[in-house]
Amino acid sequence: YKISQNSFKNLTNLIKIDLSYNSIEILPHERLAGLMSLKLLNLSHNSIREIHEFHEDLKNLQILDLSYNSISHLSPKFILNLHNLNELYIYENSLSYISNDLFLHVNQLQLLDFRHNQFQHIPINALKLIETQIRSLKTEENPINCDCDQQELWSWLKDHKKIIPEEDILRCNLPLNLKGQSFLDLEPQKFCSSFGEIKMSVRDVQPFSMLVSWTSNLNQSTIRGYRIAYQAIDIDGQVNGKVLEPSASSVKLIRLSPDTKYRICILALPVVETTNLTYTANFCTQVSTLDGTRQVDEDNIFKGSILTRRLGLIVGSVLGCIVFIILVTILGFLKLKKQKQEAKRNSETVQTINTTDYLNYQQFQIDHNSVS
Template structure:
């Protein structure tokens, strides 16, 4: 009996030892193999497993907190008081890093260079971040989304996006950018979305968007854009959405939109469109394209003010340039090249002695449907040479043929009127005044006689 009780006691003792050993191993396994969610989490932060997430938002941190687990895949540091980002700020490997709504004023070159796996970086809403180091984003070759909106950035270094080959989304809206450098985005071959609205950009140069061959969406509204180079969009063949509304555009070369043949949604409203001859390329593009577009309200000339440029008629451009009824009576709207306008503004004849200049098809685009230019035969070539001598600047003006007239955007402006340039005598007269026919014949006979006499004297 005693032997049976002893055996039973030994058996129960072995079972207890086994259970305690199993419990111990279970605790060791939980600690070493599958750590608890809060193990190694920085103070004042909350950590979650699968995927490993560290949330340190809204804790008034002035720097990146220490102790973030190395294997953290997502780190949220938004809504703090962080002021600087240095090379040693990040001792962890993450894919998503949120730093928006802080007080960041300086990012050291190479600050993110250890984050080789980073795919999304949000630096938006940092109003003290007014400039960036050239190598601020060095090493982020896997970065796909970069947010830098509302940072008061005034300028971007030329190499700021160097080697960001994987970038697809770039948010630069609502900064203070005045201009964009040539080839600024040339490495962003996979960029699909570019947000530049709400800045102070004035011009778009020929090479500003070079390399953006996969861009799908370009937002440039609410800027101060007043001039776009005719080849600025030549690499944007895949663009489907283009917003240019609320700018200062009066003209837009037709080539700009011909290079964006796949555009489906186009917004150009809120610009002071000039609907004279300079608008014809854009008008012709709208006739051929099938695009969802906003209205284009004409701001000038006065007969077309309030009209939609897209719905003008062929006859509106038939006599180009047209007289402007809103101008002084009897004046004629005449188109000069940009260099011609500059020359006349510098060398305008004084009112006491009106300068007489020869109107030719190279610099004056008036009377397009007649080969006879108005002239006053009572004025001899000698009088012209004494009253108006061609200077070096005028001689250097470009020679334009009719095809170049429409092809070279920006060389014509119908806003310069003849009365501003001191109209020469007979400018508005008929092509050949009837009263001068006899004088014309007499001058021709005298000229032929002089030519015959000269030939006789030369050749005997």
């Protein structure tokens, strides 16, 4: 079933509509146009599978009930026009994902109920957008995976326990050894194997130093820092190390011995002090420093190569300058010679012209006297 077009066009003063138990499957954008005063819309117990953007005429809507449908997808613009939405009931559906910016334009949402859906990971980034306004959050009966990716959610829910009703208990579905246990009653080391994962790499290895860097999926709020420890294996040296901030991701180890194998470990330190370190995230590797003698030889070769290249550059530059000067001199000489030749020709031409004019004048004089 579906709602006919323009069904509510003239009901501008209607405040409440109950469309529950109608087997509605489709809810096009324009079907609810005209409901400019509507404050409560009940669409529960239908067969709606997908919700797109609600019409802009619903700007005064305060309570929206979409529970007991088959909704598996919500458009990112789902509630873009519902500026005054105060309560959203969307439990008993098939949602497994919502956009991170779903609640970006909602400023008055105080109750959010999405119990009994298919969320394996609760959308923490979407919840952060409404954390200053939300008063009641219901999340139970979602098959969440209690793994390392949930550490941030665990910390956030712990910090916002007052908005979670006492009877609302979010339980683990996976892993199997935690199935049925209350998520908030667990400690991070219980649902995050080895308290998390650390991946370490070593680069820029020199005879006396190396750069150690790492990445981890640990939430900084659950650790108080990292401890880097290193020991020379070949000479059974003492263990050295230092404690770094939770935000650290690299450290340069200096004053090492050349041509020596080192064991390097990085450990994450939990916020809560404990004598049991079995759950502490750690990663170890072995790296050998370079041979100092070979490095010196290589440096000398490198320096010699640089000197050779520089000397070649200097010689080439000097030869180039000499050739340039010779070419300029030759061109200048040829140009000067050409100018002298042109000047000589011009002088001879002028002399010839003057001589011719003089003879003609004498001839004119002789002819004139003859006539007289």
